[in-house]
Amino acid sequence: MSAAMNRIRREAMEQYGDAPSTAVEALAHVLKVFDDAPDDRLVIEATNGIYGQGVRTGLTSGDLRALAAKLAAEK
Numbered sequence: 001m002s003a004a005m006n007r008i009r010r011e012a013m014e015q016y017g018d019a020p021s022t023a024v025e026a027l028a029h030v031l032k033v034f035d036d037a038p039d040d041r042l043v044i045e046a047t048n049g050i051y052g053q054g055v056r057t058g059l060t061s062g063d064l065r066a067l068a069a070k071l072a073a074e075k
Helices: 003-016 021-031 063-075
Strands: 042-048 056-060
Touching: 003 021, 021 056, 021 063, 042 063
Parallel strands: none
Antiparallel strands: 042 056
């Protein structure tokens, strides 16, 4: 691995922590990486155009934040 890649890897690990090992940790990791994404940003696209021209379904950043909050409240 090049020195530049080592630096990038080290900086990313310092900023985002260890690689997630569970689904809940993965969700928290994604939200941390995309912390500045607006709530209406479509993160996971399920369909595109199935329900009409230009209609996309899936999960937004706001949906993921709401799911994380619900999981945290259930602990």
